[in-house]
Amino acid sequence: xxxxxIRRLAVAVPTILALxxxxxxxxxxAPGGPFTNxxxxxxxxxENIEAKYNLDKPLWQQYFIYVGNVAQGDLGPSFRYxxxxxxxxxxxxxxxxxxxxxxxxxxxxxxxxxLGIIAALKQNRWPDxxxxxxxxxxxxxxxxxxxxxxxxxxxxxxxxxxAGGWEGGQVEYIVLPIIAMAxxxxxQVARITRSSMIETMRxxxxxxxxxxxxxxxxxVLRHALKPSLIPVVSYLGPAFVGIITGSVIIDQVxxxxxxxxxxxxxxxxxxxxxxxxxxxLVGVLTIIFNAAVDILYTWLDPRVRY
Amino acid sequence: xxxxxxxAGMGELADALADDAYTEGRSLWRDAxxxxxxxxxxxxxxxxLALLLLFAVFGQYLSxxxxxxxxxxxxPNLDEDGAPGLASQHYFGLDPIGRDLYQRTVQGSRISLxxxxxxALTAVxxxxxxxxxxxxxxxxxxxxxxxxxxxxxxxxxxxxxxVLMAVFGRNVLLIFVAIGAVSWLxxxxxxxxxxxxxxxxxFIEAAMAIGVHPFLIxxxxxxxxxxxVVIVYATLLVPEMILFESFISFLGLGVSEPYTSWGALxxxxxxxxxxxxxxxxxxxLMLVLTLFCFNFLGDxxxxxxxxxxx
Numbered sequence: 001x002x003x004x005x006i007r008r009l010a011v012a013v014p015t016i017l018a019l020x021x022x023x024x025x026x027x028x029x030a031p032g033g034p035f036t037n038x039x040x041x042x043x044x045x046x047e048n049i050e051a052k053y054n055l056d057k058p059l060w061q062q063y064f065i066y067v068g069n070v071a072q073g074d075l076g077p078s079f080r081y082x083x084x085x086x087x088x089x090x091x092x093x094x095x096x097x098x099x100x101x102x103x104x105x106x107x108x109x110x111x112x113x114x115l116g117i118i119a120a121l122k123q124n125r126w127p128d129x130x131x132x133x134x135x136x137x138x139x140x141x142x143x144x145x146x147x148x149x150x151x152x153x154x155x156x157x158x159x160x161x162x163a164g165g166w167e168g169g170q171v172e173y174i175v176l177p178i179i180a181m182a183x184x185x186x187x188q189v190a191r192i193t194r195s196s197m198i199e200t201m202r203x204x205x206x207x208x209x210x211x212x213x214x215x216x217x218x219x220v221l222r223h224a225l226k227p228s229l230i231p232v233v234s235y236l237g238p239a240f241v242g243i244i245t246g247s248v249i250i251d252q253v254x255x256x257x258x259x260x261x262x263x264x265x266x267x268x269x270x271x272x273x274x275x276x277x278x279x280x281l282v283g284v285l286t287i288i289f290n291a292a293v294d295i296l297y298t299w300l301d302p303r304v305r306y
Numbered sequence: 307x308x309x310x311x312x313x314a315g316m317g318e319l320a321d322a323l324a325d326d327a328y329t330e331g332r333s334l335w336r337d338a339x340x341x342x343x344x345x346x347x348x349x350x351x352x353x354x355l356a357l358l359l360l361f362a363v364f365g366q367y368l369s370x371x372x373x374x375x376x377x378x379x380x381x382p383n384l385d386e387d388g389a390p391g392l393a394s395q396h397y398f399g400l401d402p403i404g405r406d407l408y409q410r411t412v413q414g415s416r417i418s419l420x421x422x423x424x425x426a427l428t429a430v431x432x433x434x435x436x437x438x439x440x441x442x443x444x445x446x447x448x449x450x451x452x453x454x455x456x457x458x459x460x461x462x463x464x465x466x467x468x469v470l471m472a473v474f475g476r477n478v479l480l481i482f483v484a485i486g487a488v489s490w491l492x493x494x495x496x497x498x499x500x501x502x503x504x505x506x507x508x509f510i511e512a513a514m515a516i517g518v519h520p521f522l523i524x525x526x527x528x529x530x531x532x533x534x535v536v537i538v539y540a541t542l543l544v545p546e547m548i549l550f551e552s553f554i555s556f557l558g559l560g561v562s563e564p565y566t567s568w569g570a571l572x573x574x575x576x577x578x579x580x581x582x583x584x585x586x587x588x589x590x591l592m593l594v595l596t597l598f599c600f601n602f603l604g605d606x607x608x609x610x611x612x613x614x615x616x
């Protein structure tokens with residue numbers, strides 16, 4: 001296990017470096033800098049601004065300064081939000097995204113796996129058909145369709161819930177974002193769980209357990225669940241990242257002030273340091289979660305060893 | 307006499323056998339077609355998709371309006387005059403700045419479907435070749451190619467594409483390439499797995515023995531044999547590409563005026579839905595219907611072409 005973690009790190013570091021390099025080069029290849037929109041700035045002031053953000057140095061120097069700072073956990077000052085560093089912006093917005101994301105993730109796991117198991121155990125009977133039809137419907141309602149639709153239904157037409165805002169994360173403000181976020185993932189997880197559960201229930205060791213007279217619910221929970229979860233877990237790793245990226249949409253529609261808003265604004269305003277910072281954060285999270293998935297495998301399937 | 311008789315008998319038998327072979331013998335593809343035709347939802351989806359394609363190509367001729375001119379008469383009172391109706395011949399109503407939404411939707415469908423198909427095609431071509439070469443060559447090349455894939459799959463590509471769009475401007479062609487170029491990773495993995503098992507088959511060995519160039523072996527013998535799986539995943543890639551494009555366009559970073567796509571239309575609709583909910587609903591229905599059909603089609607094709615997977 002220890003050597004596995006070391007090997008993982010050995011892949012992770014070059015990956016993150018590559019990510020930083022690619023986004024850095026892309027951002028700087030852009031026509032127009034972050035300050036081209038400033039009107040009538042005297043040349044001397046412009047030079048000062050550029051000097052402050054190291055933009056007057058050659059590109060390779062900027063790159064090494066940046067990588068050096070990132071290695072120390074400093075993502076630099078934001079180019080747009082003048083008085084903030086990228087770290088501060090992330091610190092203020094990421095908890096909101098993480099809060100909505102964590103709840104969504106919880107619902108995805110509980111409902112997705114739960115519905116999938118029900119469908120599998122009642123295969124080809126009405127619960128199965130109901131769940132699978134619902135799942136198919138859920139899959140085709142991605143978050144950017146679901147979010148405005150929910151607002152249209154619950155905020156515009158029925159006026160039950162607020163259309164957006166954060167207000168310290170009160171229940172009525174986060175219900176719609178969570179539903180919008182979780183729906184299509186619940187549907188996917190339910191589909192995956194169902195097919196893998198059906199396969200597991202047909203395997204010999206389940207037949208043995210049945211032959212011994214173990215009650216059905218115990219067979220499902222104690223014997224069938226763990227092996228059935230393997231494909232689910234491999235889906236959930238990338239799904240987590242999807243939830244983070246999905247927050248771009250959620251923040252846009254519901255004005256929750258999460259990290260997604262900064263990302264889109266950063267992209268539109270050419271706020272190099274902000275957009276690089278967010279990309280790096282997501283990249284690191286992706287790598288951590290993929291590694292977590294691999295570690296979970298060893299628990300789910302004792303045959304997997306690293 | 308005896309001989310000829312016997313001969314005739316043999317001839318009949320041969321004919322019968324040949325006939326039999328003709329009626330009974332089922333190729334892989336014919337088998338697949340039979341299985342596919344039994345999947346009613348998939349066949350229905352295929353029909354709906356054909357209609358959607360017709361809609362995208364010829365839909366513009368069904369309405370007297372065009373996708374650019376503004377209906378000045380209805381514009382001042384958009385909330386009521388701009389609503390969908392047969393009388394005004396604005397079947398889908400007006401969009402928030404007074405253009406005919408039906409024509410805009412036709413235009414958007416064209417772009418969305420095109421992005422979907424071309425994006426998937428790009429991904430399929432890159433992915434298939436990459437996977438087949440990696441699997442066929444094996445050894446150190448394979449190891450390096452697969453490590454590269456691992457590094458790439460840790461990239462948050464959605465973010466990178468958004469950066470790309472922000473940097474190089476919102477260009478339809480760029481969207482095709484960007485989306486296709488980042489979506490081939492899974493395809494490559496699947497094809498590699500298939501190639502590894504194909505490599506040991508006799509017909510590949512035979513081709514090697516007579517000295518066919520390795521690249522020709524990959525293109526002529528390996529790729530056609532992984533086509534079934536490739537088709538299934540390509541069908542599932544198309545809706546993914548459409549989603550991807552719509553996602554970016556929804557954020558306002560995808561296609562730009564005068565072009566539009568379902569994502570861009572949904573985004574405009576989401577802003578206008580307080581007073582003009584139809585601007586959200588029609589493009590949304592188109593998108594959802596398309597995704598639905600492609601998913602069913604993919605399921606049907608998987609049952610038909612990759613039966614052991616179920």
